[in-house]
Structures are given as structure tokens and as C-alpha cells.
Amino acid sequence: MNLAVSKRVDWEGQRTDWRDRLYRFYNSQAFVAFLFLLVPVLLLAALKIWPVFYNLYLSFTRYELFEPPRFVGLKNYKYVFTNKTAFQSIINTLLFTIEAVPVGTALALIIAKLLDQSIRGRVFLRTLYYLPVVSSVVVSAMIWRWIYSPQHGLLNYFLGLVGIPPQHWLNDPNLALISLVIVTIWGSIGSNMVIFLAGLQDIPRDVIEAARVDGASPVQSFLRITVPLMRPVILFVVVTFTIGIFRNFGLIFMLTQGGPFNRTNTMVWEVYQNVFGYLRLGRGAAISVVMLVIVLILTLISFRVLRERQGA
Amino acid sequence: MATLRANTDGTFSRREASLPLILTYIFLIIGAIVMIMPFVWMVSTSIKPDREIFGDSIRWIPTELDLQNYSDAFEQTNMPRLFVNTVAVTAVAVASQVLLGSMAGYAFARLHFRGKMLIFFTLLTTMMVPFEVLIIPVFLLIKFFPLAGGNDILGQGGTGLINTLGGVMFPNFVSVFGVFLFRQFYLNFPKEIEEAAIVDGCSRVGVYWRILIPNSKPVMGTMALFAFLWSWNDFLWPLVVVKEDSLKTIQLGLSVFDQEQGTAWAELMAASVMAVVPVILLYIFLQRFLVSGGLTSGLKG
Numbered sequence: 018m019n020l021a022v023s024k025r026v027d028w029e030g031q032r033t034d035w036r037d038r039l040y041r042f043y044n045s046q047a048f049v050a051f052l053f054l055l056v057p058v059l060l061l062a063a064l065k066i067w068p069v070f071y072n073l074y075l076s077f078t079r080y081e082l083f084e085p086p087r088f089v090g091l092k093n094y095k096y097v098f099t100n101k102t103a104f105q106s107i108i109n110t111l112l113f114t115i116e117a118v119p120v121g122t123a124l125a126l127i128i129a130k131l132l133d134q135s136i137r138g139r140v141f142l143r144t145l146y147y148l149p150v151v152s153s154v155v156v157s158a159m160i161w162r163w164i165y166s167p168q169h170g171l172l173n174y175f176l177g178l179v180g181i182p183p184q185h186w187l188n189d190p191n192l193a194l195i196s197l198v199i200v201t202i203w204g205s206i207g208s209n210m211v212i213f214l215a216g217l218q219d220i221p222r223d224v225i226e227a228a229r230v231d232g233a234s235p236v237q238s239f240l241r242i243t244v245p246l247m248r249p250v251i252l253f254v255v256v257t258f259t260i261g262i263f264r265n266f267g268l269i270f271m272l273t274q275g276g277p278f279n280r281t282n283t284m285v286w287e288v289y290q291n292v293f294g295y296l297r298l299g300r301g302a303a304i305s306v307v308m309l310v311i312v313l314i315l316t317l318i319s320f321r322v323l324r325e326r327q328g329a
Numbered sequence: 330m331a332t333l334r335a336n337t338d339g340t341f342s343r344r345e346a347s348l349p350l351i352l353t354y355i356f357l358i359i360g361a362i363v364m365i366m367p368f369v370w371m372v373s374t375s376i377k378p379d380r381e382i383f384g385d386s387i388r389w390i391p392t393e394l395d396l397q398n399y400s401d402a403f404e405q406t407n408m409p410r411l412f413v414n415t416v417a418v419t420a421v422a423v424a425s426q427v428l429l430g431s432m433a434g435y436a437f438a439r440l441h442f443r444g445k446m447l448i449f450f451t452l453l454t455t456m457m458v459p460f461e462v463l464i465i466p467v468f469l470l471i472k473f474f475p476l477a478g479g480n481d482i483l484g485q486g487g488t489g490l491i492n493t494l495g496g497v498m499f500p501n502f503v504s505v506f507g508v509f510l511f512r513q514f515y516l517n518f519p520k521e522i523e524e525a526a527i528v529d530g531c532s533r534v535g536v537y538w539r540i541l542i543p544n545s546k547p548v549m550g551t552m553a554l555f556a557f558l559w560s561w562n563d564f565l566w567p568l569v570v571v572k573e574d575s576l577k578t579i580q581l582g583l584s585v586f587d588q589e590q591g592t593a594w595a596e597l598m599a600a601s602v603m604a605v606v607p608v609i610l611l612y613i614f615l616q617r618f619l620v621s622g623g624l625t626s627g628l629k630g
Contacts (some may be wrong), residue, residue, distance in 0.1 A: 038530075044532050047443070053435060063465075065452075065458060068465075116528065128357070144358055145365050148364065152562075153580050154562065155587075264460075288465075293569060316457045
């Protein structure tokens with residue numbers, strides 16, 4: 018085609034040549050990449066990259082929205098680690114994680130293992146276990162508020178059957194956090210189970226079969242073979258689950274609003290309170306930065322462990 | 330007790346149920362009952378008259394059907410308005426995340442250009458940053474959005490995109506997860522077909538539009554389902570952006586309804602049923618996309 022074009026020297030031919038070059042530019046990899054990436058990359062830069070740095074900047078300022086941010090050094094961080102309520106939110110987040118993650122992860126792994134065999138109705142059962150994940154946090158919270166209701170709630174009714182007096186689940190300082198933990202575990206088993214089911218596909222069947230032939234009980238083979246081989250997947254679930262708890266805002270908003278006596282005041286709630294309650298954006302930013310640092314450390318740990326496994 | 334067991338070759342053989350199998354079933358079924366009991370309780374409450382809700386004993390199946398709760402909840406929450414808003418926000422999020430995700434995924438999977446790895450790994454890093462941590466800057470971005478809601482070109486003077494559906498949609502236009510999902514899919518797509526099309530004179534944009542897009546249905550289904558779930562169930566961001574009742578999404582309307590109604594449990598549960606049923610139906614029909622596409626490809630990277 019190019020040969021034919023270059024042989025023609027008339028006006029018509031020159032135009033074809035010009036068009037040809039334009040087309041080649043339009044069709045170049047760099048231009049098409051620019052065309053395809055412009056909008057997504059600009060949006061992600063504005064929504065994911067710039068905010069990280071601007072948040073960091075805000076954490077060193079006093080900012081109440083009506084006047085420009087004023088630099089205050091480390092004052093906000095000092096506040097986060099010395100103010101009783103703010104520091105309590107860090108402790109509460111960690112407590113929440115410690116109470117929810119081990120139990121929730123273990124349950125999800127056991128259920129995944131049991132569903133990972135050719136039993137009847139496994140697809141149906143899997144769907145049932147996954148339903149709480151599909152339901153929104155607002156709907157889940159609403160249902161559980163009704164279940165936890167002191168007078169006519171389902172939970173107190175069941176406890177009454179075995180002679181336990183009714184509890185004020187969400188208003189009792191000693192029970193509020195554990196009540197949220199129960200909802201969180203219920204809501205996360207499905208998604209963690211799906212990840213475990215995917216991970217279980219990679220475990221060679223013949224290893225399990227060999228153990229069975231050698232006389233290992235199902236429990237032994239689970240503890241000695243499945244759990245060690247699934248270590249990276251377990252770690253992945255622990256990290257994503259923990260991050261999910263750090264992000265868990267809706268449940269606290271709907272069920273306890275951080276109370277009673279700050280017992281369910283987690284970091285994400287503390288950020289929300291500072292920013293949209295008291296209009297202290299600098300303090301909120303500082304708490305967010307602390308949150309982000311914890312999340313990043315957890316993620317990096319998981320990457321490291323995953324890489325070690327792949328390298329071995 | 331004997332059960333039929335599916336063999337790998339598709340036949341069935343009868344075998345005696347072993348003790349572990351029975352225990353497995355008991356455990357799984359009790360677990361499943363615990364998992365769905367809250368939903369059953371929600372539906373049960375939503376169709377009961379009040380005197381059965383506040384009676385002394387628990388009734389799972391009401392003696393008489395009371396659908397009044399649904400019409401009450403429908404009117405009091407202004408459900409049609411909430412639905413329209415949520416569908417609009419969700420539809421834009423789904424369409425935009427599928428389109429932009431597939432475009433960026435194609436560029437990263439197939440095209441060579443300077444700085445590709447740098448951009449790609451920068452985006453990869455942002456996946457570790459939860460949205461909740463960035464809520465302050467993103468809120469300020471929406472509030473000081475230039476030339477919107479009375480703002481001047483520098484974003485001063487007005488309310489920006491606060492209290493608009495555009496403001497609710499804005500952070501959901503593109504997801505990094507989607508970019509990686511599509512990239513992964515296109516990396517595994519046979520190159521020969523595209524090369525043949527290019528030899529035949531098809532442009533790169535044409536290859537994308539005529540060959541990759543029509544063949545991306547599974548990954549589009551996965552992306553669409555995830556985008557739908559995120560957007561439909563999103564709570565914190567609409568809460569922060571929307572103040573006016575006429576702009577509220579279902580989740581937001583429901584959460585406020587909860588505070589206003591106090592203990593009108595029947596109406597609350599009826600409203601919850603209406604909010605959750607579309608999602609559950611969609612999930613049941615599309616769950617193969619969720620399980621096959623999304624999570625496994627995310628894991629294996």
C-alpha cells in the first residue's frame with residue numbers, strides 16, 4: 018500500500034500520504050494507550066493518589082473548613098495518642114479485631130473445608146452462607162437491632178428458654194462490642210469462605226488421600242495438612258478481614274454510635290465524629306493517617322509471607 | 330442410612346453414610362440455619378400484625394398475613410424516590426466501571442508505552458488504601474469542585490457537588506480492582522485473533538471494540554456484579570454527601586427511617602425486605618460470575 022502511495026505524485030497522492038501518517042499516529046500504541054488511560058488514570062489520581070498526600074498534609078494542620086488550613090506541627094498526633102476518647106478508639110479497633118478475626122477466620126475455614134467435598138446440596142448451602150455478604154450493612158444492622166432488642170428480641174427469647182435473664186445487648190458496656198463482633202462474624206463468613214474454597218482447590222488431592230490411607234482421621238488431616246498448606250490463604254483472609262473491620266462504619270453508625278461509654282468507638286467512627294460532628298478536619302486526618310499506616314503494615318506483612326511461600 | 334454419591338465419571342454409587350459425613354451435614358445445616366435465621370426473622374416480622382410481634386412467645390409463621398406494613402413503609406420512606414436515586418447511582422457506577430476498567434485493562438495488557446510499569450504499579454499500590462481513610466480529601470474535592478453548585482473556577486463560593494447525585498456517583502466512576510480484573514482477563518485472551526485482525530487492516534481501537542469487548546462478557550459480568558453490590562449497598566459516602574431527602578439512596582433512607590420509627594419493627598423489617606430483595610435476586614442469578622471470576626483471579630494475581 019505504501020509503495021503505491023509514494024509512486025503517485027499528484028495532489029491526490031499527497032493527501033493520501035498525509036492521511037496515512039495521521040492514521041499511523043492515531044493507531045500507534047502510545048496514542049491508543051493515552052486515549053484509553055486518560056480518563057481512568059486522571060480519576061484514580063484525583064480519588065486515590067492525591068488524597069493520600071493531601072490527607073497527610075491536613076493531619077499537620079488545624080482546619081475547620083471556613084478558613085484555610087493552618088500548620089500546627091504534630092499537635093493532632095499528640096491529640097490522637099493522649100486524648101482519652103481518641104486513644105480509646107485505637108484500643109477498641111484492636112479489641113474488635115482480636116475478638117472477631119480468629120473466630121471468624123476459623124469458622125470460615127472449617128465451613129469451607131466441609132463444603133469442599135462432593136456432598137449433596139453444597140451449592141445451595143454455599144449460597145445460604147454467602148447471603149449475609151450480599152445484604153447491605155444497613156439492612157443487616159437493622160435486622161440485628163431487632164434481634165438484640167431487650168424486650169421482644171429473638172436472642173433474649175432464646176436465652177430465656179435456657180433460663181438466662183434478658184440482656185441489654187447494645188446498651189450494656191460489657192456486651193456492646195461483643196454484640197458488634199457477632200454481627201461482623203456473621204456478615205463475613207461467606208466472603209472468607211469463598212476465598213478459602215478457592216484456596217482449597219490448589220491443595221493436591223493425593224496428599225489428603227495418602228494421609229487417609231495411612232489412617233489419619235479427618236480432624237488430623239485437617240490440622241496437619243490442610244491448615245499448614247493453606248497458611249498463605251489464611252494470612253490473606255486475616256489481613257483482608259482485619260482491614261474490613263477497620264473500615265466497618267455502617268454497623269457502628271446503625272447500632273451503637275460509638276457508645277455506650279465509648280466502648281464501641283472505633284477509629285473510623287472517631288474520624289467521622291471529628292470531621293462531620295465537630296468539624297475538626299485536621300484531627301480526623303491524623304486518625305486516618307494512623308489507620309492507613311496500620312493497614313499498610315498489615316498488607317506488607319501479608320505480601321512478605323506470600324512471597325516467602327512462593328519462593329520456597 | 331445410605332446416600333448417593335456422585336463419582337467423578339458422572340455415575341452415582343450407593344454407599345453407607347459414614348459417621349463423619351453425618352456430622353458434617355449436622356454441622357453445616359445448623360450453621361446454615363444460624364446464617365439465614367436473621368433473614369427469616371426479618372421476613373416473618375415484616376408480615377405480622379403488631380400484637381404478634383410484641384406477644385409473649387415467638388411465632389415464626391404468623392397466624393394472619395399483614396401486608397399493611399409494606400404499604401406503610403413504602404409510603405413513609407418515599408420508597409419510589411429512594412429506588413430511582415439508587416438505580417441511577419448504581420447504573421452509572423456499573424456502566425462506568427465496566428467501560429473504564431476494560432479500557433484501562435486493555436491498555437495495560439496489550440499496549441506498549443513509556444511509563445507503563447510505573448503507572449501500573451502506582452495504581453496497584455492504591456488498592457491497599459481503603460476509601461474510608463481518604464474520606465476527608467475526597468469530601469473536600471467534592472465540596473470545592475470547580476464550577477459546580479455555585480462554585481467558581483477555583484472551587485470557592487458554593488457547595489460544589491455536595492447534595493447532588495453527581496457527588497454520590499463521583500468516587501464510583503472507576504475502580505482499581507476493575508482495571509486489574511480486566512487486565513488479567515485480556516492477558517489470557519488469545520493474541521492470535523487480534524493479530525489476525527490487525528493484519529487485515531483493523532485499527533487498535535477497532536480490535537478493542539469489535540473483538541475484545543464482545544468477548545469480555547464473563548469478566549464484564551463479574552465487574553458489573555461487584556460494582557452493583559458496592560454501589561447499591563454503599564452507605565458512608567452517600568451519608569456524607571447527601572442531606573436532602575429527595576436525593577437519598579435506599580440505604581440512607583433506611584438508616585434514617587430506622588431512627589425516626591424507633592420500634593416500629595414491622596415497618597422497619599418491611600422496608601429492609603424491599604431494600605435487600607433486588608440484591609439477593611441478582612446475586613442468585615449471577616452468582617456464577619462472583620465465584621468464578623472475581624475472587625479466584627484476585628487471589629492468584
